[in-house]
Amino acid sequence: MKEAKLEEKYNPKDFEEEIYKEWEEKGYFKPNNDKTKEAYCIMMPPPNVTGKLHMGHALDGTMQDILIRYKRMQGFNTLWLPGTDHSAISTEVKIVEKLKKEGKDKHDIGREKFLEEAWEWTKEYGGTIVRQQKRLGCSADWEHSRFTLDEGLSKAVLTVFKNLYDKGLIYKGKRMINWCPCCKTSISDAEVEYEEEQTNLWHIRYKIVGEDRYIVVATTRPETMLGDTAVAVNPEDDRYKDLVGKKCILPIMNKEIPIIADESVEVDFGTGCVKITPAHDVNDYQVGLRHNLEIIEVFDEENKMNNLVPEYKGLDIMEARKLIVQSLEKTGDLIKTEKLTHNVGKHDRCKTIIEPKISEQWFVAMKELAKPAIDAVKSGKTRFVPPKFEKTYFNWLENIQDWCISRQIWWGHQIPVYYCEKCGHKNVSIEKPEHCEKCGETNLVQDPDTLDTWFSSALWPFSTLGWPEKTDDFKTFYPTNTLVTGYDIIFFWIVRMMFSAIEQTGEVPFKDVLIHGIVRDSQGRKMSKSLGNGIDPIEIIDKYSADALRFSLISGNSIGNDMRFSPEKLEAAKNFANKIWNASKFVLMNIEDYDGSVQIEGLMPEDKWILTKLNKLIQEVCLNIDEYNLGVALDSIYEFIWNEFCDWYIEIVKPRLYDKTNDSRKVAQYVLNKVLGDSLKLLHPFMPFITEKIYRNLYNSDESIMISKFPKYDEEQVYTLEEDYIEEVKKVITEIRNVRAKMNVHPAKKTKLIVVTNLYENEIQKSIESLKKLGFADTIIIQKDKKDIPQNAISVLSSNLEIFIPFEELIDIKEEMERIQKEKEKLLIEMEKVDGMLNNEGFINKAPVQKVQEIRNRKQELTEKLNNMEERIRQINDKQAE
């Protein structure tokens, strides 16, 4: 595993794919199968088998990969199970299109041949997304990969169908369902998408029977009037009260239909009168049921007109609409046409307008199944992260309707119901039965319909583990730990997994549901094909690297919120990768002769400081990943590596490294190796490739970083005194730089520094070379008091350190005075606040003791600083007076 040397430039293309291949070959993605270790399992939401990776997948995959790599490094027996979904309707549509191009029709070639075609298609176009997930670095166990139409999963599907049927929770019934005229199948409520559209609202008059007046209805769908079986008004509507119970004549059909009163009619909409077509409208259907109205179908499954009026027969409904409107105009029955924007339901797959239709279909009775699914979240067995999504979940389940699960397509799990040709009995069986269980007849015909694709996805958390068999995998990994997915499929998927799992296995499918937002474009728009604003993750990986993509998806984002994706973020990510690369190059260059020994004895203050910082970082990272605050965890690593390790530690230890006779050189080497190694480990779940690449060059890194031990917080390596000391050094050094910058002192110009301290004498003695370097000093004098400070020195100070810089000819008294005054003002403002708090009885009495002490300490500090400043100002004034 160990490599010779890091290349001069960070060039991810050289190693990302190669490293992935090695990981896979070595079998690192597989569970460790250590039964003494706790199991941790994530089920990857199965993408469409013939799909392509988009940013949503990339985010989803990155988050899961971070979690699984983290847990894997912590020693858990991890399983990240990937797979794909057969995506019933969308795949079927594609096959139908392909056949059409070849001049074939699915009904001509027949079911068996069609399915052969579909499998061919799946094999040919499937797998792309898996290759893309690998580019992203996903460490899923591909050998555990499942497909919803696999034998095992299919058996699970049929088993669940039978279980639910036997319990009376699946039934067949004639109901109003959503019909897609394009796909020629029923779909579930969840699959209907509403969109605003412009249309006409036609006002049509129906003559009252036996009277010389009319009732005017308003409709957006005049063609359905042929199937009207009533006109409804609101019972409270005074305008029409006298008409209720009378009859009117349906134009064109010349047929008498009743005028009825129904609560569902809005008084204020249109004319307040609604034509009722029970066969083609959800609401009208309900009205029809309430009033026992006849149901007359006007057109068929393909939107072609029936024979109600012979001259319209076979016409498409839109053509028929035109003719009907014309005809009404001619007879004078069309009173008015007005514009109307209304919501139209469309099939989410093909965007065709949905037709409500009465049809015999299979349903899952939801009421009984919903309750335990609600309870499981209420009782905390399953937890939503962030919790706000519980509300969405409850809202959906509490208002749930029965789920239409049968589809009139072939690509999917065929419904395991065998009708007896003799007695009509429904034999429900996983295998095809020999004979009817009721009458013994052997002539049985299977229901031609297939199941909703979500019916099989709903079983994903357990069907993939071998259920209904009691497999080892099932026993080890079920219930799974974390489900990671977007909020857009709470209804489709999460809800259905919850109730299916609870019903079938008696347990919740997962403990935590981690819900992320949508990745939008840089302007905040949803990425979509029609807008053409989609970003291909693979292009991003090619251009910037998988690590940079992953970083930009996680950094600075909080869970559950949508995020914008922008090139700037990617640049920042790539720059970070580059920074790590260069810092590592520096470390590797300087530890070439390091022997690997642990050097606790000779630790210098800065060593203890960085080790303390590292430890605190480890604690913070673990805490945040455990709470799924991945963005916070990553940003804290970024902060540490760049702003602590690179900006300060490396700069501080440079003098020790350059002096090869120095005994503390080896200590610095130990610390550099340790801190870089641990930082890489902390970062590995987020940026797996670059961390692996560098790790291979570190001392004693013979194994892959991805199976190394994740760093643990170590109390022994927390040094408070040294931590405070270096923090103070940082403050004064920054101040020195600030002063020099303001005075335009060139970096090459060195000065003397006089350090006054009571507390840090020892530490400064040890750090003298580093201080010289950081403080642009050629000499450093340490003293306990302010004796013999040159008159023209500038002072910078922190709590326990004061440094004087005798600038001699460089000093500009006026500038210096201004600087001090400005600083003093800042301190005075803070002093006022602190005093305000301390003079407030309420604060003294009610605030926590610790807090009060903190403020008192702060006051002490401020007082000292201000005193120093006053003294300084006096000095300057004295000098000027001379």
Added chain:
RNA sequence: GGGCGUAUAGCUCAGUUGGUAGAGCAUCUGCCUUACAAGCAGGAGGUCAUAGGUUCGAGUCCUAUUGCGCCCACCA
């Protein structure tokens, strides 16, 4: 119509039991300092949407208002 979310620096966003407002990018100044100019150092920039309330103390909790966004239902 019902539900949910959000409003913080010029832009994109963090801010975890309430305790002195943060990052990245952009901007300004000075640096090719032998890991890194994809960089280093320093600076400027915010009455945390508005109005109330709770509290010793509110970006954080409560109420109302306004703007923006999303989901569900769907009016023919």
